[in-house]
Amino acid sequence: MEKFGMYAKFTAKPGRRDELAGILLEAAAAAQHVEECELYIVNISDTEPDVLWVTELWSSFEAHEASLSLEETKTAIQRAMPLIAGVEATKLKPIGGKGF
């Protein structure tokens, strides 16, 4: 099965980045139990103070899609929505390397 990767860029509303980071880190903690989720790393931008990037690696696109319909994902999204000004996703096909 082909793996699936994503760089998800979250732009927080002014002053809400750290609160949003907290919710994303909780989502990452929940993902510890999801075998199909191989990476879910939360990053602060070096240059944009309101931005968070999440580096995601999944065993398949379907596994990522399935995670979106989990009850705890939906709850996290609902909590995060009021803090978010924008989201952009860069979708990737991982082909190899260290940590692949």
Next chain:
Amino acid sequence: MEKFGMYAKFTAKPGRRDELAGILLEAAAAAQHVEECELYIVNISDTEPDVLWVTELWSSFEAHEASLSLEETKTAIQRAMPLIAGVEATKLKPIGGKGF
């Protein structure tokens, strides 16, 4: 020590992407022996046919900088240069998550 992350976007010259991917995968294989390099994943873009993204995670910014002065890195860069139309780097401060 603070970790360092980077999304490196390589735009290959037309028709040279797969050749460039080969060089990046060789660099990733060399990185297997570099303890400070935690991730070096080579990805194809879902939407841009000439683009490769490398997801990098390092134990520190200094470890990443040091890797650039290794003889094998310099050789790889020299081989890759003729295939590359452009490079952009998104620098990140990883703060936690799965695979952090």
